Amino acid sequence: RRGAARVPDPAAQAGAAPPTHQQERHQVVKKYLQKVKSPPEEDCTICMEPLGGPSGYKGPGVGPVSKAESVGRLTQCGHQYHFQCLVAMYNNGNKDGSLQCPTCKTIYGVKTGNQPAGKMEYHVIPHSLPGHPDCKSIRIIYNIPPGIQGPEHPNPGKPFTARGFPRHCYLPDSEKGRKVLRLLLVAWDRRLIFSVGTSSTTGESDTVIWNEVHHKTEFGSNLTGHGFPDPGHLDNVLEELRAQGITEEDALVEK
Ligand SMILES: [Zn+2]
């Protein structure tokens, strides 16, 4: 059972799902997998048990539909896991129809987050950012009010705080800056800009926090390190968005 603790019990968070939900979730995971008849002599990196033996996951929500010995290969990246381990991982996430390979982070389907409800607005301001003297600037305004955590958050039913809103962020109004803006709009729709968790700066828990995509919150100066100039910033943000599964193609489709 050494690996069982690595996969948190989904029933403790969401209540035990009826069998129909279990079957749907198995179907979601199944469509990204090819069945492996003779597994390699490697450990499953989710449960740390050999792929040649049964899944080490012992919690509820995976049993009735598949055998503990079933092993699958993710279709794009080729990484292999116990089928039940992947289902347990899926059950423990947002259950949004997407799956992310825990080894190489390849995203299957469309990844969404747990950003609370709020508003994203932007407009062009007639001033240049340090390092971008040839163009105006884009100001993004995020506003998220405090509220009650939903089932997708760390402590469902408990309130969360929202500090420092509205939060203002800046991009150069250049071709690349506008591209970043388009992708940020997609990220907002997919609830990936903010999350609910523990602030790394204040240590406060159950509060709205930034989620993996860096923003510049200072305009004319760079006292906090979150300002301009920063020549690599736009490329870094594009890379962070790509890691969330968002590319230029997504912006064109959703426009
Ligand atoms: Zn496993």
Ligand SMILES: [Zn+2]
């Ligand atoms: Zn992979």
